[in-house]
Amino acid sequence: MKRKITLKDIARELDVSISTVSKALKNSEEISRDTKEKVQAFARLYNYRPNNIAISLKNKRTKNIGVILPDIVHHFFTTVFHGIEKYANARGYNVIACISDESFDKEVINMEMLANGSIDGFIMALSAGTQLKNDYNHLRQVTDQGIPLVLFDRVTDEVACDKVVINDEEAAYLAVKKMINSGRKRIALLTSEAHFNVSEKRAEGYYRALREHSLPVDEELVLVLPHMYHEENLSEGFFRRTNPDAVLCVNEIYAVRSMRHLQSQGKRIPQDVAVIGFTDGILSRYSIPSLTSIAQHGELMGETAARLLVDRIEADFRDMDEPEYITEVIKASIIDRESTD
Amino acid sequence: MKRKITLKDIARELDVSISTVSKALKNSEEISRDTKEKVQAFARLYNYRPNNIAISLKNKRTKNIGVILPDIVHHFFTTVFHGIEKYANARGYNVIACISDESFDKEVINMEMLANGSIDGFIMALSAGTQLKNDYNHLRQVTDQGIPLVLFDRVTDEVACDKVVINDEEAAYLAVKKMINSGRKRIALLTSEAHFNVSEKRAEGYYRALREHSLPVDEELVLVLPHMYHEENLSEGFFRRTNPDAVLCVNEIYAVRSMRHLQSQGKRIPQDVAVIGFTDGILSRYSIPSLTSIAQHGELMGETAARLLVDRIEADFRDMDEPEYITEVIKASIIDRESTD
DNA sequence: TATCAACACGAAAACGGTTTCGTGCTTGAT
DNA sequence: ATCAAGCACGAAACCGTTTTCGTGTTGATA
Numbered sequence: 001m002k003r004k005i006t007l008k009d010i011a012r013e014l015d016v017s018i019s020t021v022s023k024a025l026k027n028s029e030e031i032s033r034d035t036k037e038k039v040q041a042f043a044r045l046y047n048y049r050p051n052n053i054a055i056s057l058k059n060k061r062t063k064n065i066g067v068i069l070p071d072i073v074h075h076f077f078t079t080v081f082h083g084i085e086k087y088a089n090a091r092g093y094n095v096i097a098c099i100s101d102e103s104f105d106k107e108v109i110n111m112e113m114l115a116n117g118s119i120d121g122f123i124m125a126l127s128a129g130t131q132l133k134n135d136y137n138h139l140r141q142v143t144d145q146g147i148p149l150v151l152f153d154r155v156t157d158e159v160a161c162d163k164v165v166i167n168d169e170e171a172a173y174l175a176v177k178k179m180i181n182s183g184r185k186r187i188a189l190l191t192s193e194a195h196f197n198v199s200e201k202r203a204e205g206y207y208r209a210l211r212e213h214s215l216p217v218d219e220e221l222v223l224v225l226p227h228m229y230h231e232e233n234l235s236e237g238f239f240r241r242t243n244p245d246a247v248l249c250v251n252e253i254y255a256v257r258s259m260r261h262l263q264s265q266g267k268r269i270p271q272d273v274a275v276i277g278f279t280d281g282i283l284s285r286y287s288i289p290s291l292t293s294i295a296q297h298g299e300l301m302g303e304t305a306a307r308l309l310v311d312r313i314e315a316d317f318r319d320m321d322e323p324e325y326i327t328e329v330i331k332a333s334i335i336d337r338e339s340t341d
Numbered sequence: 342m343k344r345k346i347t348l349k350d351i352a353r354e355l356d357v358s359i360s361t362v363s364k365a366l367k368n369s370e371e372i373s374r375d376t377k378e379k380v381q382a383f384a385r386l387y388n389y390r391p392n393n394i395a396i397s398l399k400n401k402r403t404k405n406i407g408v409i410l411p412d413i414v415h416h417f418f419t420t421v422f423h424g425i426e427k428y429a430n431a432r433g434y435n436v437i438a439c440i441s442d443e444s445f446d447k448e449v450i451n452m453e454m455l456a457n458g459s460i461d462g463f464i465m466a467l468s469a470g471t472q473l474k475n476d477y478n479h480l481r482q483v484t485d486q487g488i489p490l491v492l493f494d495r496v497t498d499e500v501a502c503d504k505v506v507i508n509d510e511e512a513a514y515l516a517v518k519k520m521i522n523s524g525r526k527r528i529a530l531l532t533s534e535a536h537f538n539v540s541e542k543r544a545e546g547y548y549r550a551l552r553e554h555s556l557p558v559d560e561e562l563v564l565v566l567p568h569m570y571h572e573e574n575l576s577e578g579f580f581r582r583t584n585p586d587a588v589l590c591v592n593e594i595y596a597v598r599s600m601r602h603l604q605s606q607g608k609r610i611p612q613d614v615a616v617i618g619f620t621d622g623i624l625s626r627y628s629i630p631s632l633t634s635i636a637q638h639g640e641l642m643g644e645t646a647a648r649l650l651v652d653r654i655e656a657d658f659r660d661m662d663e664p665e666y667i668t669e670v671i672k673a674s675i676i677d678r679e680s681t682d
Numbered sequence: 683t684a685t686c687a688a689c690a691c692g693a694a695a696a697c698g699g700t701t702t703c704g705t706g707c708t709t710g711a712t
Numbered sequence: 713a714t715c716a717a718g719c720a721c722g723a724a725a726c727c728g729t730t731t732t733c734g735t736g737t738t739g740a741t742a
Contacts, residue, residue: 001486002485004458004486019700019724020721049456049457051398051697051699052458053397053699054699055698057697057701058700058727059727062394064459064487073420081413082414085438094455094459095437095438096437097422097426098435099427116392117392117728118393118394141388146342146344260627264631282623282624283623285630286598286601289627330713331726349728356693358691359729360693360730361690361691361692363731364730371691391729394729395728397697398698398699399728401695437741570695596704640740
């Protein structure tokens with residue numbers, strides 16, 4: 001077991017000072033060619049690597065960014081994470097990941113763990129618990145310390161920071177419009193009570209599309225499901241009762257389940273009922289029939305959030321005046337598949 | 342913007358030494374009650390938190406663990422990651438995540454980035470590229486430095502370290518046996534050429550089951566697909582040609598696709614053809630019909646890997662003798678659903 | 683009154699780097 | 713012979729902790 005070698009070791013071995021070694025390795029003009037070559041050769045031989053922690057302490061920058069996600073089973077967050085990781089790595093940053101499991105407490109604990117020097121900035125989507133509690137003090141505490149923060153997808157107006165969102169309202173509007181244009185009259189909405197902001201926006205788009213096409217708004221056609229919804233048959237009665245000819249779902253799980261229930265009731269998709277779901281994930285691609293869905297471009301969202309964050313981190317050192325915060329909007333798009341015509 | 346407060350700040354403000362402050366905050370016996378109360382009150386008031394980086398430098402332990410995954414779109418790795426994160430957090434560790442994208446080079450770069458002090462240990466699954474290249478020097482370099490390493494799922498005998506695997510051979514064997522017992526005679530295997538070790542093990546189990554039940558081994562019934570296989574119809578001809586009455590797939594995507602092709606050829610599942618897939622993910626649960634699949638218990642695997650790693654990290658400081666490495670086997674289990682009878 | 687513990691605290695080294703500011707020596711010019 | 717400049721390097725501070733090892737003061741004891 002070869003222990004890690006330090007500047008001090010090299011200095012002792014070569015009988016020069018630590019400062020000389022440090023400078024030699026940075027190819028400083030101050031040091032003679034001879035010495036530089038000697039030091040660099042020795043360093044290469046013993047595979048010297050500077051200790052990141054020491055550098056972090058000195059520079060007060062860790063080159064780590066903290067990412068806090070509500071969960072990681074949802075494909076959307078996974079793709080966002082991938083986008084973040086990809087972009088961050090390309091700019092020399094590591095990603096420290098924490099899962100809040102939709103819990104306010106975990107979110108707070110995770111942020112506090114990381115905020116004490118471990119990271120240069122945060123990227124996060126609010127947990128359901130936090131949105132419910134409507135308490136954002138832990139976020140403000142972070143920004144007050146001058147730690148850059150970027151919120152994505154599940155954001156709030158209560159905190160001043162950079163944000164990345166998608167045009168949920170617009171996307172829902174376009175999806176509903178598409179179904180109206182293909183002759184659908186009774187369009188159901190399956191939504192969840194959990195991530196308020198997002199679900200709300202999507203519902204707004206749904207209502208706007210109905211209004212703008214003079215279709216009656218029938219609250220019977222809107223089903224709000226609890227967040228961690230595992231009842232297999234909760235929506236079956238709903239379909240039987242309301243008899244829709246189109247369904248918009250705020251995620252693909254609801255959509256696939258709906259298709260299943262509709263099919264078992266003898267409905268053909270898309271002939272009798274058209275279905276569109278949010279979140280273009282694995283299920284949409286591989287379900288039978290495959291699902292027309294609204295792609296949120298998670299990877300792009302992640303890259304965008306990471307770009308905003310890194311830019312902010314690296315700007316921090318030039319100008320310290322009060323910043324103008326940016327909100328970037330990622331355009332969702334409809335991926336046409338077999339569940340619509 | 343309130344800047345972070347340090348021991349030095351408190352010391353200056355309260356006109357005591359830094360050492361006194363440090364001890365007072367740790368409730369040391371050395372310090373008088375008066376001073377302790379004064380210091381602690383001040384620290385609470387200004388919300389003092391020790392700087393993690395400084396502590397890491399001093400202790401030579403970061404309380405971070407590095408996790409390197411081949412990808413994160415496969416649900417299996419996602420669940421493993423969740424297991425790791427959960428367990429690590431519970432023991433006070435953060436998780437730094439890197440995605441190798443199945444590339445040898447990225448794997449090497451990521452490991453080198455993290456190995457210079459950023460983390461106390463690694464958990465990883467080998468990338469396809471690394472397995473292809475069969476080059477494990479970057480891993481040995483890490484273990485040689487005394488950094489604990491745990492490999493999971495995609496492992497190799499070439500590196501001495503703790504490992505967590507599943508009983509792939511056994512699981513495939515049981516799956517095939519199950520189908521034989523329900524009267525199937527022509528059992529196809531859809532496998533991939535990518536993660537050699539794993540796919541090979543599963544194929545072995547498939548062959549063993551056939552042999553032990555005196556079924557003929559027909560190489561025509563084995564289809565090896567390239568790793569990133571996106572051709573929609575590559576297996577359609579295969580099914581038409583070989584006409585199997587059961588299919589075992591090494592992942593759920595192959596399984597769901599197979600069902601789709603079989604159905605479009607007029608086969609009923611499971612009456613005409615039974616299908617079992619590895620990896621019990623979202624697709625298995627929500628496909629129509631739902632897919633009988635082999636659960637790899639990723640979360641448990643992650644927890645186990647994290648436990649091994651943290652134990653190893655924390656043991657490092659007691660005994661430094663040559664360790665006995667452990668390989669833990671996670672038992673896969675078959676989840677019965679509609680695609681088998 | 684001299685001695686000695688016990689107490690309460692501070693100085694300083696250490697972790698592994700970076701960086702500023704000398705400083706001794708050589709060299710060339712005057 | 714003297715002096716300034718420039719080269720090549722070292723000393724030391726610093727980042728924010730922890731921890732060891734003093735040390736000055738107090739009160740009790742002989």
